[in-house]
Amino acid sequence: MSRPKVIELKEAPKVRVLGQFRCTGEGNMTQFKSAPCGSLLEITSDTVYKTTHHSLDFSIEHFSTFMCPVCGYETDFPLPADVHMYQLPLKKDYLNKVVSS
Ligand SMILES: [Zn+2]
Numbered sequence: 001m002s003r004p005k006v007i008e009l010k011e012a013p014k015v016r017v018l019g020q021f022r023c024t025g026e027g028n029m030t031q032f033k034s035a036p037c038g039s040l041l042e043i044t045s046d047t048v049y050k051t052t053h054h055s056l057d058f059s060i061e062h063f064s065t066f067m068c069p070v071c072g073y074e075t076d077f078p079l080p081a082d083v084h085m086y087q088l089p090l091k092k093d094y095l096n097k098v099v100s101s
Contacts, residue, residue: 014045015044015045015046016044016045017042017043017044017045018043018044018045018048018077018079018080018083019042019043019077019080020040020041020042020043021040021041021043021066021075021077022038022039022040022041022075023036023037023038023039023040023041023068023070023071023073023075024036024038024073024075025073025074025075026075026076026077027051027063027065027074027075027076028051028065028073028074028075028076034071036068036071036073036075037068037070037071037073039068039070039071041066041068041069043066043077045083045087047066047067048064048065048066048077048088048094049064049065049066049088049089049090049091049093049094049095050062050063050064050065050085050088050089050090050091051063051065051074051076051091052090062085063076064076064077064078064079064083064085064088065077065091
């Protein structure tokens with residue numbers, strides 16, 4: 001069976017590889033009693049979200065974060081220079097998406 005070749009998929013989510021990062025729990029070490037597993041993960045643009053930290057001086061900092069599929073730890077990691085924090089979904093939106101897909 002032949003089907004038309006897709007030249008450009010409309011509104012296709014542009015998923016790209018952001019890099020390989022290790023599960024270290026960086027920036028998020030307090031949520032579990034056991035240690036992060038240390039797995040090396042390929043992080044793509046659809047597997048990250050931003051977390052928000054409120055500082056004592058009331059400033060708000062955003063961090064790009066992924067959740068390890070093995071141990072569930074969250075790890076903060078540096079975004080490539082051409083990916084902006086505002087492009088990342090909030091954690092709650094990311095989790096909603098993961099649950100519904
Ligand atoms: Zn892990």
